Amino acid sequence: MAAFGIRLDLRKTKALVVDDNPQSLELLSQILSGFRLGQLKSCLSAGEARSLVARERFDLILIDFAMPGEDGLHLARHIRSDPSLPNHTAPIIILHGYTPEHLVIQARDAGANMIVRKPVAPAILLSRIEWIARDARQFVESGGYCGPDRRIRTLPLSPETPERRSSALALVGNPERAMSQDDVTALFG
Amino acid sequence: MSEARVYKVRNRISEALLSRDGPTADRLVSDADAQVARLATRIGAFVTDRVATLTAFAEQPEEALFGGCRTIAEPAMNIAEVAEAAGLDAVGAVARGICVMIDGLISQGIWHTDALRLHLRALTLVHDQAGQPAALTIVEELRTLRRSLGFTE
Numbered sequence: 312m313a314a315f316g317i318r319l320d321l322r323k324t325k326a327l328v329v330d331d332n333p334q335s336l337e338l339l340s341q342i343l344s345g346f347r348l349g350q351l352k353s354c355l356s357a358g359e360a361r362s363l364v365a366r367e368r369f370d371l372i373l374i375d376f377a378m379p380g381e382d383g384l385h386l387a388r389h390i391r392s393d394p395s396l397p398n399h400t401a402p403i404i405i406l407h408g409y410t411p412e413h414l415v416i417q418a419r420d421a422g423a424n425m426i427v428r429k430p431v432a433p434a435i436l437l438s439r440i441e442w443i444a445r446d447a448r449q450f451v452e453s454g455g456y457c458g459p460d461r462r463i464r465t466l467p468l469s470p471e472t473p474e475r476r477s478s479a480l481a482l483v484g485n486p487e488r489a490m491s492q493d494d495v496t497a498l499f500g
Numbered sequence: 501m502s503e504a505r506v507y508k509v510r511n512r513i514s515e516a517l518l519s520r521d522g523p524t525a526d527r528l529v530s531d532a533d534a535q536v537a538r539l540a541t542r543i544g545a546f547v548t549d550r551v552a553t554l555t556a557f558a559e560q561p562e563e564a565l566f567g568g569c570r571t572i573a574e575p576a577m578n579i580a581e582v583a584e585a586a587g588l589d590a591v592g593a594v595a596r597g598i599c600v601m602i603d604g605l606i607s608q609g610i611w612h613t614d615a616l617r618l619h620l621r622a623l624t625l626v627h628d629q630a631g632q633p634a635a636l637t638i639v640e641e642l643r644t645l646r647r648s649l650g651f652t653e
Contacts, residue, residue: 318525324513413607433532440516
């Protein structure tokens with residue numbers, strides 16, 4: 312949750328909301344209006360959104376994951392794919408009715424900054440916007456990915472790494488011995 | 501091997517945090533909550549309409565359910581996306597369960613006609629008993645059922 316005492320002035324923020332469900336679109340628009348966003352544009356399809364993001368610059372883009380035709384992930388990838396687009400690095404929040412791990416990973420790999428479950432509760436959405444406002448991650452462009460740096464932490468090798476490696480090699484070096492799931496898991500640990 | 505390009509981008513909304521005279525987060529949330537409350541009646545009517553659409557599928561034969569699963573997923577997702585905003589949490593939860601089962605077919609290859617039919621019938625039940633403890637019990641039982649069938653959510 313956003314810290315309740317914190318002050319957030321979104322009057323200069325221009326956002327785009329893309330959602331094929333008119334009720335959900337209205338809900339999001341009303342929430343953002345309650346947050347006193349300076350300017351809000353909305354559309355019901357990825358096709359409409361494509362033409363908007365090609366000619367206008369947004370500070371925040373919210374996209375529904377599940378839309379008929381072109382879905383939200385395709386749209387996010389499109390926005391990230393072309394450096395000449397004015398929204399190439401704009402913060403993107405993907406919204407979906409449920410958020411199992413595999414969908415979260417898909418959204419992250421499409422270059423989204425965040426995925427939020429619908430229906431969106433105002434307190435949750437504001438806390439996510441605050442999180443993005445504080446986000447200092449760098450941007451990464453590589454072969455198949457464009458978006459915020461997906462590395463959330465870098466850890467040094469732990470001191471016992473050589474011992475663990477040798478025990479793993481010992482297991483591999485004894486092919487007659489059937490490996491248990493614990494043995495296999497240890498190789499990746 | 502291609503190299504990754506890593507660079508700093510200007511955070512477009514970081515300036516929102518620099519305000520000294522802007523509204524507090526609790527004020528923004530309460531204003532947004534009030535806006536949402538104004539939509540409750542309209543969303544409730546929308547959910548009722550979508551529940552009727554889905555309930556009709558419950559009596560369809562297995563082939564029709566299987567063949568029309570994407571047609572079922574759309575109104576189910578429509579409900580899951582907004583029902584809680586109208587206080588219809590249990591209806592939203594059952595609709596979300598329907599989406600999970602159809603997504604399970606697409607991503608995991610799991611299909612279970614009776615479980616899907618049970619969810620479709622349960623929608624009417626929980627809609628009629630909104631806010632009642634019985635509705636929450638149905639939601640929990642359906643969640644347990646999905647878990648036992650291997651659906652991940």
